Amino acid sequence: MRLPDFEAWAVFAAVADTGSFTAAAEALSLSKAKVSKAVSRLEVELGTVLFHRTSRRLSLSAAGRSLVDHARRIRLDGEAAVEAARDEASLLTGTVRIAVPMSFGLREVAPLVARFMALYPGIIIDMHLSDARVDLVDEGFDLALRIATLPDSSLRAIRLRPVQLYMIASPDYCARNGTPLTPADLEQHRVVYYANSAQPGLWSMTGRDGSRVQCPVKPALIVNNADAAMPAVIGGLCIAALPDFFCDEEVAGGRLVRLLPHWQFDETTLSIVTPPSPHRPARVEALIAFLRDALQHKQN
Template identity: 35%
Template sequence: MDRLTEMEAFATVVDQGGFTDAAKKMGISKSAVSKHVSSLEARLGARLLNRTTRRVSPTEIGLAYYDRARRVLTDAGEADALVTSMQAAPSGQLRISVATDFGVNHLSPVLGDFLATYPDISVNMVLNNRYVELISEGFDLAVRIGELEDSSLRARKLTETKMRMIASPAYLEKYGRPKRLDDLNEHKLLHYSNQANGSVWKVSAPSGEKRQIRTAGWLSVNDGQSLLNAAKSGLGIAYLPSFLYADAMKNGEIEDVIPDLPVDTQGIYAVYPPGRFPQPKVRAFIDFLVDAFSEKGPESW
């Protein structure tokens, strides 16, 4: 006989307190339920139920087996439900978190195509510049840039961005071009104020080692686009990702301050809570993003 059916018959008898009610619950005859349970006991070589004319109750061994059997049956039911849900059309509200700069400049412009492709999904996009707790704060997914701090999350790489020190031609003409990292001590720096480590740039030196640039900034802002605007206006040197500066550099509004330095690259990822399979709406959105950014980065923005 089918092992799972035997297990289900036994567990249902325990749940319902007897064979008659178990048969009604399962939609089969009382004799069929009795046959499944007897077959299970014979296969295990143990008596699982105490049977009297008035009641049925599990033996000590039967109670221990019931606990495990109920878990197995629950897992089996969830597995069936998972297959059903994964074949269903993606739907429901998708709540995503994304850094303001990337969300405004690159995610917002492609959302229309996603919503047109999946009309049964609604999107709630939250723009912020902090690491949100996906599960406790109710997010389905986040787009994150740089090193991933939470290793418990699942992640899929979308593309890459490069980091450069940039400034306007007017600034470099007025204050001179630094030739070495140490020369930055004599320059006006534009810092991103939301960094956890404060006003520090982690930059690769020509030797390949990582250097921390701690020079005090002339201006600190919690928004990358504002830093880019300040750099274009000649206010100082900013350290920004290519997805922000690419157009300005192409138009000659800013320049690479120290071209000989190694260029640092950061990954851009879709991250989502752990679990063996993502929900259909999450999987659909990630697949869409991979396609949308397939020809983007690390410089071509």
């Protein structure tokens, strides 16, 4: 059996990611001719064209688009295998790229990153804070923390703990607008829409008896980050549904109250998500182990 041309696959991934043969050659410390020959060699082996080439631009063909994720995995697996063969002390250096939801990252993860940095001064943390879902492979992230019900995918997930949404408002809001006593009462109120939700205008809840309801709600504020909602909620202007870690202190301090406590939103999960490859550099494994230990059993 003939082995795959792993070098050609890795070079193909580099050209696709950098957008040109010249840039790929620079990134790989190879000559442009060698990069071009590797791609041509792979095209001959596969019997298809991977790139459309013109004098002005280079673009992936349909076949190239369908194969580029495989090429990226081959390249990442090769890089991880090389690092795994090195001396353990040298592995705990370099950069780890991590994507984290904005509010959770600022409240929970940033302090943990500071502790991790003190333990591993040779590791550089590149932390991307955003509520938008990133593509770990395309954007070159080593791992991400996600608060969601994860869909089936090729990504690897380490589930840490459940996260519950609370329906909250300020005491002043309830005094002026009344406190909803049933899900149907929400029709008389305005709420915060979380723009990244699949259906921000439809709140699904389950009662203690197992009955499920779907409540259409009207917007007062539309945001893509929970922190942006808090001034309006604390100011008594609307109702919001926010994660437990986000509002527990405000509820305990009396600045916010939980509404409809006998009804629960669908539970989501805090997870560490990594690219498909089972091979990870030791510096990435170190951060994963640290975050798992710190976050898995923390209760709000």
